[in-house]
Amino acid sequence: MGCSVEAVSTIFNIPNIFRMKISFKKQFLVIAISTFSSVALASEYRSELIVLAEQFKSPDLETQYAARRGLEMLVAKASAPNVSRGVAKINGDLLYGLRNSSVSREAKKYMLRQLALVGSNQAVSSLNRIMLGSDVLLAENARKALESIEGSRATSVLIKAFTKAGVAGQKDLIRSLGKRGDAASISLIGKSLEGADTGIAIEAAQALGRAGGERAQSLLIFQYGQIADDGLVQALERSILAIGSEDSVILKTLFENGSDVAIRRAALRRLLKQGGSEVLEALRSGLADEDRDMRSIAIRAGLASDEAAFRDAVVEGSKDMDSAELGVLVSGLASIDRESAERIAIRAFDSGDEGLMVLALEALGHWGSSLSVDLLITAYGKGDKVLRIQAASSIGRLQSEKMDQRLADMLRSESKDEVESALELLAYRNIPQAKSLLLGLVAGDDEALVKSALRALPPIATQNDLEHLLKIAEGAEGDSRRLMVSLLKKLAPTVGSDSLQTKVKQL
Amino acid sequence: MKNLTRRSAIKKSLKAAVAVSAPMFLSSSVLGRGGKTGPNSRITIGLIGHGKIMKGHRQYHLGRDSVEVVALCDVDQRKLDLALAEVKAKTGKTCPTYEYYEELCARSDIDAVVVGTPDHWHAQISIEAMKNGKDVYVEKPMTLTIEEGKVMRETLHRYGSVLQVGSQQRSNASFRKAAELVLNGYIGKVRTVSARLGEFPAPSQYPAQPIPAGFNYDRWLGPAPWEPYNIERVKGDYGGGWRSFWDYGSRKNGDWGAHHYDIIQWALGRDESGPVEFVPKGYEGTEKQYYVYDDGVKVTRGYSREGAMIHFVGDDGEVMVSRGDKFETKSPSLKNVVLKTSDIRLYESSDHRADWLNAIRTRKQPICNVNIGHRSATICQLSGISERLGRPIYWDPVSEQIVGDASAAKWMSRPRRAPYGLLG
Numbered sequence: 001m002g003c004s005v006e007a008v009s010t011i012f013n014i015p016n017i018f019r020m021k022i023s024f025k026k027q028f029l030v031i032a033i034s035t036f037s038s039v040a041l042a043s044e045y046r047s048e049l050i051v052l053a054e055q056f057k058s059p060d061l062e063t064q065y066a067a068r069r070g071l072e073m074l075v076a077k078a079s080a081p082n083v084s085r086g087v088a089k090i091n092g093d094l095l096y097g098l099r100n101s102s103v104s105r106e107a108k109k110y111m112l113r114q115l116a117l118v119g120s121n122q123a124v125s126s127l128n129r130i131m132l133g134s135d136v137l138l139a140e141n142a143r144k145a146l147e148s149i150e151g152s153r154a155t156s157v158l159i160k161a162f163t164k165a166g167v168a169g170q171k172d173l174i175r176s177l178g179k180r181g182d183a184a185s186i187s188l189i190g191k192s193l194e195g196a197d198t199g200i201a202i203e204a205a206q207a208l209g210r211a212g213g214e215r216a217q218s219l220l221i222f223q224y225g226q227i228a229d230d231g232l233v234q235a236l237e238r239s240i241l242a243i244g245s246e247d248s249v250i251l252k253t254l255f256e257n258g259s260d261v262a263i264r265r266a267a268l269r270r271l272l273k274q275g276g277s278e279v280l281e282a283l284r285s286g287l288a289d290e291d292r293d294m295r296s297i298a299i300r301a302g303l304a305s306d307e308a309a310f311r312d313a314v315v316e317g318s319k320d321m322d323s324a325e326l327g328v329l330v331s332g333l334a335s336i337d338r339e340s341a342e343r344i345a346i347r348a349f350d351s352g353d354e355g356l357m358v359l360a361l362e363a364l365g366h367w368g369s370s371l372s373v374d375l376l377i378t379a380y381g382k383g384d385k386v387l388r389i390q391a392a393s394s395i396g397r398l399q400s401e402k403m404d405q406r407l408a409d410m411l412r413s414e415s416k417d418e419v420e421s422a423l424e425l426l427a428y429r430n431i432p433q434a435k436s437l438l439l440g441l442v443a444g445d446d447e448a449l450v451k452s453a454l455r456a457l458p459p460i461a462t463q464n465d466l467e468h469l470l471k472i473a474e475g476a477e478g479d480s481r482r483l484m485v486s487l488l489k490k491l492a493p494t495v496g497s498d499s500l501q502t503k504v505k506q507l
Numbered sequence: 508m509k510n511l512t513r514r515s516a517i518k519k520s521l522k523a524a525v526a527v528s529a530p531m532f533l534s535s536s537v538l539g540r541g542g543k544t545g546p547n548s549r550i551t552i553g554l555i556g557h558g559k560i561m562k563g564h565r566q567y568h569l570g571r572d573s574v575e576v577v578a579l580c581d582v583d584q585r586k587l588d589l590a591l592a593e594v595k596a597k598t599g600k601t602c603p604t605y606e607y608y609e610e611l612c613a614r615s616d617i618d619a620v621v622v623g624t625p626d627h628w629h630a631q632i633s634i635e636a637m638k639n640g641k642d643v644y645v646e647k648p649m650t651l652t653i654e655e656g657k658v659m660r661e662t663l664h665r666y667g668s669v670l671q672v673g674s675q676q677r678s679n680a681s682f683r684k685a686a687e688l689v690l691n692g693y694i695g696k697v698r699t700v701s702a703r704l705g706e707f708p709a710p711s712q713y714p715a716q717p718i719p720a721g722f723n724y725d726r727w728l729g730p731a732p733w734e735p736y737n738i739e740r741v742k743g744d745y746g747g748g749w750r751s752f753w754d755y756g757s758r759k760n761g762d763w764g765a766h767h768y769d770i771i772q773w774a775l776g777r778d779e780s781g782p783v784e785f786v787p788k789g790y791e792g793t794e795k796q797y798y799v800y801d802d803g804v805k806v807t808r809g810y811s812r813e814g815a816m817i818h819f820v821g822d823d824g825e826v827m828v829s830r831g832d833k834f835e836t837k838s839p840s841l842k843n844v845v846l847k848t849s850d851i852r853l854y855e856s857s858d859h860r861a862d863w864l865n866a867i868r869t870r871k872q873p874i875c876n877v878n879i880g881h882r883s884a885t886i887c888q889l890s891g892i893s894e895r896l897g898r899p900i901y902w903d904p905v906s907e908q909i910v911g912d913a914s915a916a917k918w919m920s921r922p923r924r925a926p927y928g929l930l931g
Contacts, residue, residue: 061712068712076896079914087914113732117917137733144922168926175928203928210929238638241665242931260615262640266666293640296870297667324868331869359869396845397852404848430845459843494839 045078045093053097056107068110075114087118094118095126105138112141119149128157132164140172147176155182162188171203178207186211190219201227202235209239217243221250234259241266246274255282265297272301272310283310287317296328303335311336318344323353330359333367341367349375357383358390365394370402377406381421396428404431411437419449423456435465442484443472450480454487466496470503550867553578553611553641555632556624557586558743560646560673564621565590567860569597574864577617580605584721606723608632612639619669619867622646625749626756627731630655633670634930637662642669642867644860648765648887649880651756653907654920656881658930663877669866671873672880674769675859676830683853685817685828686774691850693841694821697775701818702767703809704759707751713737730927731755757891764808764890767817769875769883770828771806773853774819778879781886781904782806785893796890808890892918 052074055067077083078090094111097103103111112130115123123145130142146154155177162173174192177185189211192204205223208216220243224236237258240250251274254267268286271279286298299321302314315336318329330348333341345367349360361379364372376398380391395403408431410422419441426434438460441453457465466488473484485507488496492504552568554561554576568574576594579602581587587604595601605611612620612635619642622632630650633643637659649672650656663670676682689697715735718724724736731754734740742748749755750762757764772778782798788808796808815827815835825837836842846852856862856874866873885907892915893900901910909916923930 061714065710065712069710072895073897076898076914080896080898081912113922116922118914140925141922143925148917148920148922172925172928175925178929206929206931210931242661260640262638262666265640269665269667293870300667300870327868328870331871355868393855397848399848427845430847459845461840 045074045090046096048074049093049097050100050103053100053103053107053111056104056110064106067107071107071110071114075118079118087120088122090118091115091120091122095123098126098130105135108138109141112138112145115145116141116148119145121149121151121153124149124151124153124157127154128161131157131161143172143176147179152182152184155180155184159185159188167197167200170200174200174203174207178203178210181211181213183213183215186213186215186219190216193219193223198229198232201229201232205232205235205239209242212243217245221245221247224250230259234263237263241270246270248274248276248278252282255286261291261294264291265294268294269297269301272298272305275305275307275310277309280309280313283313287314292324295325299325299328300332303329303332305335315340315344318347323351323356326351327356327359330356330363333363338367338369342369342372346372346375349379354384354386358386361387361390361394365390365397368394368398368400370400372398373400373402373406376403377410377421380425381417392425392428395425403429404433407431408433408437411441416446416449420452423449423452426456427459430460435460435462439465439468439472442469447478447480451483454483457487458491461491461495463495463497463500466491466500470500470507473507549573549575550864551575551577551616551618553580553614553617553620554590555580555608555611555620555622556628557581557583557590558623558625559745560743561590561621561623564623564644564860565593568621569594577602578605578611578614579603580608580611582606582723582726583719585719606726609635612636612641615640617641619643625727625743626761627651627754628729630659630930631730631927633659634662637666637668637670640666640668642863644671644673644863645880646673647769647880648672648757648761648884649877650884651761651888652919652921653885653888655930656884657907660877660881662931667870669863669870669872670877670880671859671863671866672875672877672883673859674766674875674880674883676766676770677773677854677874678856678859678862679830679832680857681828681832681834682770682817683855685819685826685834686770687846687850687853688826688836688841688844689774689819689821690776690853691846693824693844694819694826694836695823697804697819697821699820700771700775700804700806701809701814702764702771702806703812703814703816703818704763704767705812706810707758707762708747710752710758713739728924730921730923732924753891753895757887760808760890760894761884761887763816764887765883768806768886769879770817772879772883772886775800775804776851778882781882781902782889783902783904785889785900785902787890787894787897787899790898796894798886798890888919 049071052067052070055063055070058064058067075090078086080086094115097111098108115127119127127142127146131139131146133139146158158173158176162170165173170192174189177189186208189204189207193201193208195201205220208220217240220236220240224233224240227233227236237254240254241263245251248271251267251271255264255271258264258267268282271282283298283302286294287302289295289298299314302310305311314329318326321329326348330345333344342364345360345363348356349364351357361376364376368376376391376395379387380395383391407422407425407429410418413419426438438453438457441449442457444450457469469484469488473481473488476484488504488507492501496504550573552574554565554568557579565576568576579587579590579594581590584606591601591604611617620632620636622629622636622643622645624632626648629645633645636643650659688694714737716737718736724741727741728734734754739747740749740752744750751758756762772781777800783801784799786793786797788794788796795810797805799805815833816829817827819826824841826841827835834842854874859874862873889900889902895918896915900912900915903910909919
C-alpha cells in the first residue's frame with residue numbers, strides 16, 4: 001500500500017485543495033471518492049453521486065468534507081463546456097439524489113447548492129416541491145436554486161409560491177424575483193408596494209429598483225406620490241435613483257425634497273450629468289447649498305460636465321469659495337482647460353492656507369506651464385517640509401522645458417544655495433544637461449558642492465560618466481578625492497565595465 | 508409640505524410634463540440638512556468589524572486630531588468591549604456601540620466608515636454606508652463576488668461617495684517605483700510576473716461547538732451559507748481561520764493575491780481592464796496557478812515563502828519588490844533611475860489612510876478607488892473560481908463576463924442566505 005494521496009491525486013488530476021494530510025484509512029475513502037469523481041464522465045453520474053452522498057453520513061469530518069468537494073468537482077466536470085449533454089445529465093442525477101430517501105439531509109443541501117449553479121428547467125418542479133415543503137433549510141436552498149435558474153418556469157413557480165407564503169417567505173420571494181428581474185413578476189412586486197405590510201413594501205421597492213425597466217419605474221414613481229411612511233419613502237427614493245430614472249421633474253424633486261442628504265446629492269449628480277439649460281439652476285442651487293458635501297458635489301459635477309456653461313458657473317463661483325471649497329475645485333481641475341486650471345491653482349496657492357497650498361502645488365505639477373516654474377522653485381526653496389516634498393514632486397512632473405532650463409541655470413548659479421537646491425531636485429527631475437553640469441561641479445574647487453554633486457550622481461550615472469569621474473578623481477586631492485573613489489567603488493560593480501572596475505580597484 | 512410637493516411632482520411626471528420652465532424648487536433654507544462635517548473640520552468616523560485588521564485602523568484614527576471616532580460596530584460584544592476600552596484609554600471619551608451596522612450607517616452625524624469585517628460582508632456594509640451618504644474605507648479584497656463589485660461600483664457612482672480599498676501597497680514608495688519602472692518600459696517588454704501568495708491549509712469540516720455568549724453568529728454568517736459554529740471558522744487568523752474558507756473569501760487569492768495582483772495591474776497599466784485566461788494548478792499537469800493578459804504577459808502564483816513578493820521579468824531587465832521596502836532590480840542601476848518628464852508618473856501617496864482622508868475633503872477619488880478595487884478583486888475571484896472548478900476560465904475584461912462557460916459564469920454571483928437578499 002505504498003500509494004499516497006499525493007500520488008493518486010496526481011494520477012487523477014485532483015486539485016491540490018483535495019490533498020489533505022489524513023490517516024491511511026481515510027485516504028482510502030478519499031481516493032475512492034476522488035476516483036469516482038474522475039472517471040464519472042465516462043458514463044452517467046448517478047452511481048458516483050450516490051457513493052458521494054453516502055460519504056456525507058460518515059462521522060469523520062474530513063471524509064464529509066472530501067464528499068462535499070467531490071460533489072462539487074463531479075458537477076464541475078459534468079457541466080464543463082466540452083461535455084456533451086453534461087448539464088442535463090447532472091441535473092437528472094442531482095434530482096434523483098434529492099428524491100432518494102436514503103440520501104441524507106446534509107447531502108441534499110449540497111445538491112441543492114449545486115443546482116443553484118447548474119440547475120435547468122428540468123429541475124424546476126422538484127425544486128418547487130422542496131421549496132414548499134416543511135424542511136426549512138432545504139426549502140431555503142431550493143428557493144436560492146430557483147432564483148438562479150433561467151427561464152419563465154422558475155419565475156412562474158416563484159410567483160405562485162408567493163400567495164402561499166407568510167410574511168418572511170414573501171420577503172424572500174420578492175428578493176428572488178427582484179434579482180431575476182423578469183417582466184412577468186413586476187406586477188406582483190408592484191402590488192406588494194401597496195400592501196399593508198410596510199416591511200414587504202420596502203422589500204418590493206428595493207426589488208423593483210433592482211429589476212429595472214420602465215414598468216418598474218412607473219410603479220415606483222406612482223407610489224412615491226402616494227406613500228407617507230418615512231422608511232418606505234426613502235426606499236422608493238433610493239430605488240428611483242437605482243433604476244436610473246432620467247425624469248428631470250422627479251430628479252429635481254428628489255434634489256429639493258429628498259428624505260436625506262445622500263438622496264439629494266445623488267439626484268443632483270444625476271441632474272448635472274443630464275445637462276441642459278434648465279439644470280443650470282440646480283447647479284447654482286447646489287453650489288449655494290448649506291450642506292458642504294452638496295456644494296462639493298456641485299463643484300465636482302459641474303467641472304466634469306460636458307457643458308461649458310456648467311464649468312463656467314463653477315469657475316465663476318470660485319471667487320466666493322472658502323478654502324475648503326477651493327480645495328475641492330483645485331483637486332478637480334482635470335476637467336477644465338489648462339490655462340484656467342493653472343490660474344486657479346496659482347490663486348489657491350496664494351491663499352496662504354497650507355492644506356490648500358499643497359493641493360495647489362500638486363495641481364500645478366499636472367496642469368502648470370512655464371508660468372508655474374518660479375512658483376514651484378520658490379515653494380521648494382522656502383516652504384516647510386510638506387510644501388517642499390510636494391513642490392519637488394511637481395517639479396519632477398511639470399511639462400515645461402523652461403523647468404529644465406531653470407534647473408540648469410541654478411546649477412551654474414553663483415549662489416551656493418541655488419546650486420544645492422538644484423542638486424537636490426535632480427533626484428526628482430531628469431534634465432538633459434544634468435550630467436555634464438554635475439561633473440563640472442565635481443571637478444570644481446568647492447568641497448561642499450563636490451560632495452553634493454557626488455550625492456546627486458548615482459541615480460543617473462552611466463559607464464561613460466564613471467570614466468569621466470575616474471579621470472577627475474585621478475587629478476583630485478584630499479576629501480574630494482576620497483569621496484570620488486568611494487563613490488566609484490560603490491557604483492563600478494553595478495554600472496561599470498570590467499576594465500573600469502579594474503582601474504577603480506587600483507585607485 | 509414635503510408630501511404635497513412630492514405628490515404634485517409625481518402628477519406632473521406621470522403626465523409626462525417635462526417642461527420645467529418654472530422650477531419647483533423650495534428654498535434651501537426651509538429644508539432639513541444632513542449636517543455632515545465638511546472640509547477643514549474633523550471627519551467623524553464609524554469603525555465596523557473589530558478583528559485583527561481593525562486594530563491598526565483604530566490606532567491610526569484615534570491618534571489624529573483631524574478625525575473623531577464616534578461609533579463602533581461588531582457582532583461580537585467581547586470585541587466591542589475591548590475596542591471601546593481602547594477608545595476610552597486614548598481619548599478619554601466614550602462612544603456608542605452597535606451590533607447592527609445599519610443603525611450606525613443611519614446616523615447623520617457620521618461622515619465615513621471603515622469596514623474591517625470578513626470579506627463576505629464587505630459589499631453589503633459598504634453599499635449601505637454609501638446609500639446613507641458615507642464615504643468608505645473597505646478592507647481588501649473589496650468584494651467576495653464579481654456581482655458585488657459591479658453593484659458597489661454602480662452605487663458609488665450614484666451617490667458620489669469616496670471609497671478607498673485597503674490595498675495599501677499602492678501607498679508604498681517601493682511598490683510605486685517598481686510599478687513606474689515596469690510601466691515605463693525600463694525592463695523592456697514584460698514577459699512574466701510571479702506573485703508570492705503562500706498557501707493556507709486545505710479546507711475542512713469542523714464539529715459544531717456552542718456559540719459563545721455575546722456573539723451573534725447568525726449575523727456573522729450573514730449572506731453566507733449556514734454552517735455550524737466552530738472557532739476555527741470565525742477566528743481572525745492570518746494563517747487560516749475564516750480566511751481559509753471559500754464561503755467567506757477567496758483563500759490566498761483573496762488574501763495576498765488582493766495585494767499583489769493589485770500592484771501587477773498597476774504596473775501593467777491595466778487598472779481599467781484585466782487578464783483574459785485563468786488556469787488552475789493541477790490542470791493538465793500545470794504546476795502553478797497562473798493567469799494571462801491579452802498581450803501574453805503571464806502571472807504565476809508562488810506558493811512558497813522564497814523570493815520576492817512580486818517579480819517582474821522583462822526582455823531588458825527585472826524588478827523584484829517586497830514589503831519592508833525590499834526593492835531590487837536587474838541591472839542594479841535600474842533601481843536608481845530618475846523618471847524622465849515624458850514618463851508616466853503614477854498616483855503618489857505615502858499614507859493610504861491619509862490619502863483617503865484627503866480625498867474625503869477634496870471629493871476626489873483616492874489611490875485605490877472602487878474601479879481599481881473591483882478589477883483587482885475580480886482577478887482574485889476568477890482565480891478562485893478556476894481553482895474550484897478545476898478548469899481554465901476565459902474572461903472578457905471589456906464586457907466583464909466569463910466567456911464560453913455558462914456554468915462557470917454562475918459563479919460570478921453567489922446565492923445569498925435569507926434575509927440578506929438584494930444588494931444595491
